[in-house]
Amino acid sequence: MTAVAELARPLMPVEEALERLLALAEKAPITETEHVALAEAEGRVLAHELVAGLDLPPWPNSAMDGYALCLADWQGEPLRVTQRIFAGHAPQPLEPGTCARIFTGAPLPEGADCVEMQENTEVLADGRVRFLEPLALSQNVRPKGQETRVGESVMSAGTRLGPIQLGLAATLGFGTLEVRRQPRVAVLSTGDELVEPGLPLGPGQIYNSNRRLLVSWLQRLGCRVVDAGILPDDLERTRQCLGGLGDVDLILSTGGVSVGEADFLGLALREAGELALWKLAIKPGKPLTFGHYQGVPVIGLPGNPASTLVTFGLLTRPYLLRRLGVGNVAPLSFSVPAGFDWPKAGTRREYLRARIEEGRVRIYKNQSSGVLRSAAWADGVVEVLEGSTPRQGDAVRFIPFSELLG
Numbered sequence: 001m002t003a004v005a006e007l008a009r010p011l012m013p014v015e016e017a018l019e020r021l022l023a024l025a026e027k028a029p030i031t032e033t034e035h036v037a038l039a040e041a042e043g044r045v046l047a048h049e050l051v052a053g054l055d056l057p058p059w060p061n062s063a064m065d066g067y068a069l070c071l072a073d074w075q076g077e078p079l080r081v082t083q084r085i086f087a088g089h090a091p092q093p094l095e096p097g098t099c100a101r102i103f104t105g106a107p108l109p110e111g112a113d114c115v116e117m118q119e120n121t122e123v124l125a126d127g128r129v130r131f132l133e134p135l136a137l138s139q140n141v142r143p144k145g146q147e148t149r150v151g152e153s154v155m156s157a158g159t160r161l162g163p164i165q166l167g168l169a170a171t172l173g174f175g176t177l178e179v180r181r182q183p184r185v186a187v188l189s190t191g192d193e194l195v196e197p198g199l200p201l202g203p204g205q206i207y208n209s210n211r212r213l214l215v216s217w218l219q220r221l222g223c224r225v226v227d228a229g230i231l232p233d234d235l236e237r238t239r240q241c242l243g244g245l246g247d248v249d250l251i252l253s254t255g256g257v258s259v260g261e262a263d264f265l266g267l268a269l270r271e272a273g274e275l276a277l278w279k280l281a282i283k284p285g286k287p288l289t290f291g292h293y294q295g296v297p298v299i300g301l302p303g304n305p306a307s308t309l310v311t312f313g314l315l316t317r318p319y320l321l322r323r324l325g326v327g328n329v330a331p332l333s334f335s336v337p338a339g340f341d342w343p344k345a346g347t348r349r350e351y352l353r354a355r356i357e358e359g360r361v362r363i364y365k366n367q368s369s370g371v372l373r374s375a376a377w378a379d380g381v382v383e384v385l386e387g388s389t390p391r392q393g394d395a396v397r398f399i400p401f402s403e404l405l406g
C-alpha cells in the first residue's frame with residue numbers, strides 16, 4: 001500500500017491496534033532465559049512455573065506468644081511449664097500433663113494441639129500457668145502446609161516479578177529464578193529542534209523530553225536500553241545511526257511519524273525493511289508506525305510528549321510484555337464518576353490526564369498533546385469513548401499511572 005493510500009484509510013480503533021500489536025508480539029517472542037539472583041529479578045518475567053519444593057510452613061507452629069498444651073488430655077488444671085520454645089529452635093516432645101512456653105513462629109512440640117496467648121493466662125506463684133478462657137482444639141496453631149504443599153504451582157510462567165512475587169519466592173527458599181532475558185530496546189528521538197537537557201537552547205529549539213521519559217520507563221519494565229540519542233534530519237546519517245544499533249529486539253522512535261517532509265527515519269526504514277503508517281482513533285497519539293528494519297521490529301511513536309506517553313503506556317508496554325510471554329497485559333482500571341463535562345463528542349478515543357479528588361475524576365485544564373505537565377499533575381488517564389459526551393457524575397473508566405508505569 002502506498003503512503004497516500006495508507007493516509008486515506010479510516011482511523012484504526014484502539015482495540016484493533018492493540019490486537020495487531022499483540023499478534024505481532026506473539027510472532028516475535030523473546031524466549032531466551034537466564035538465571036538471576038532474587039535481588040536482580042525485580043521487574044523480570046518468570047520463564048517457567050514456580051513449583052514449591054517444601055511445605056509452608058514446614059511444620060506446625062505457634063501464631064502467638066503464649067503456652068502450648070495438649071487440650072485433648074487437659075482437665076482444666078494449671079500446668080507446669082517444662083520447656084521454652086523460641087522461633088528457630090527445635091522443641092522436645094511435650095511432657096504429658098505440662099505445657100510449653102512458646103513464641104510466635106516457634107515449632108509446636110509433638111503432643112501439643114493448642115496454643116493460648118499469654119494475655120489469657122496467669123502465672124501462679126509456684127510458676128504453673130492457669131488458663132483463664134475456654135480453649136479450642138488447634139487454636140493459634142498454624143498447621144504444616146497451611147499456605148503451600150510440596151509440588152504445588154505457586155506462580156505461572158509469564159508472571160511479572162514484583163516485590164510480592166519475590167517475597168513469595170523467598171519464602172520457598174529460591175535464591176535464583178529463571179527469567180526471560182531482558183529485551184534490548186533502542187530509543188531514538190527525531191527532530192532537528194531537539195536539544196538534550198543541560199545544554200543551552202538555540203533559536204527554535206526545545207529540550208528532548210521523550211528520550212528521558214522512555215528510557216526511564218523502559219528500565220522500569222526490565223528492558224536494557226540502547227540509548228541512540230537524537231537522529232539527525234539527514235538521510236545518510238539516519239542510515240548510519242540505524243546501522244550502528246547492533247543486536248536489539250525493538251527500535252522505538254519518537255517524532256517524525258506524521259506527514260512532515262523531513263521524515264528521514266521513515267525513508268531509511270522503507271529502504272531496509274517496511275513501515276506501515278497507522279492512523280489511530282486515539283487522542284493523543286493518532287499517528288503511529290509499525291515496521292521492521294533488517295528484521296527488527298520498529299515502533300514509531302508520535303513526538304508530542306503526551307502522545308508518546310499514551311501510546312507507550314497503552315500500546316507499546318503491552319506489546320513488550322507480550323513478547324516476554326506475559327499473558328495479562330491489560331492495566332487494571334476502574335469506573336469513577338466524572339468530575340467534568342465533556343460536551344463535544346470526538347471521533348477519537350481520548351485519554352485525558354486526570355486525577356481523582358473527592359471521589360470524582362478531574363481533568364487537567366490543558367489537554368494539548370504537547371503538554372507533559374498535564375501528566376505530571378495527573379494520577380492517571382480517564383477514557384472518553386469515541387462519540388460520547390460524559391457529564392458530571394457519569395461513570396467513566398480511569399486507568400491509574402501506577403498500572404502502566406511498572
Ligand SMILES: Nc1nc2c(c(=O)[nH]1)N[C@H]1C(S)=C(S)[C@@H](COP(=O)(O)OP(=O)(O)OC[C@H]3O[C@@H](n4cnc5c(N)ncnc54)[C@H](O)[C@@H]3O)O[C@H]1N2
Nearest residue numbers: 189191207208209210211255256257258286302303304307
Ligand atoms: N498535517 C498534519 N499534521 C499533523 C498531523 C496530521 O495528521 N496531519 N498529526 C498531528 C498529530 S495528532 C501529532 S501527535 C503529531 C505527531 O507528529 P510527529 O510524530 O511527526 O512528531 P514531530 O512532528 O516530530 O513532533 C511533534 C511535536 O512534538 C515535539 N517533539 C518531538 N520529539 C520530541 C521529543 N523527543 N521531546 C520533546 N518534544 C518532542 C515536536 O517538537 C513537535 O512539537 O503531528 C501532528 N501534525
Ligand code: MOO
Nearest residue numbers: 284285286307369
Ligand atoms: O493525536 Mo496527536 O497525539 O494529539 O497531537
